[in-house]
Amino acid sequence: xxxxxxxxxxxxxxxxxxxxxxxxxxxxxxxxxxxxxxxxxxxxxxxxxxxxxxxxxxxxxxxxxxxxxxxxxxxxxxxxxxxxxxxxxxxxxxxxxxxxxxxxxxxxxxxxxxxxxxxxxxxxxxxxxxxxxxxxxxxxxxxxx
Numbered sequence: 180x181x182x183x184x185x186x187x188x189x190x191x192x193x194x195x196x197x198x199x200x201x202x203x204x205x206x207x208x209x210x211x212x213x214x215x216x217x218x219x220x221x222x223x224x225x226x227x228x229x230x231x232x233x234x235x236x237x238x239x240x241x242x243x244x245x246x247x248x249x250x251x252x253x254x255x256x257x258x259x260x261x262x263x264x265x266x267x268x269x270x271x272x273x274x275x276x277x278x279x280x281x282x283x284x285x286x287x288x289x290x291x292x293x294x295x296x297x298x299x300x301x302x303x304x305x306x307x308x309x310x311x312x313x314x315x316x317x318x319x320x321x322x323x324x
Contacts, residue, residue, distance in 0.1 A: 183262045183316055187217035191254045202250040207286050208242065211274050214260030224312035225270065235306045237270050237292035244288040248278070255279040264317060268294045268305045
């Protein structure tokens, strides 16, 4: 399997916890997004800013999260974001969120994003910029296997 990985580090904020003083389950969606943003900065060309500039977007089509251990206020988390190659006009990522203090896996999951054009229509073929991005970075991923 061809994949590329990014790791970002984030501190849990007060706005992310619930009445049980644990990270609210919906905050993990934001952590996945934080991971994708960091990934886009590390591997430029498919980040949100890149897509906005081109006028082609990739909204979430599928989202799955599994919760393994709780996080609390001020925990430092490591978000591992892996791009996983799948053929077609789609972006697939997997995620692993660890608590830095004890290296405990706290959540894992995946997302699938599908491309839409600036009219909001689903794209069946890969956008040119995405094919160029794959040509550039997937060669790197194959070479490092």
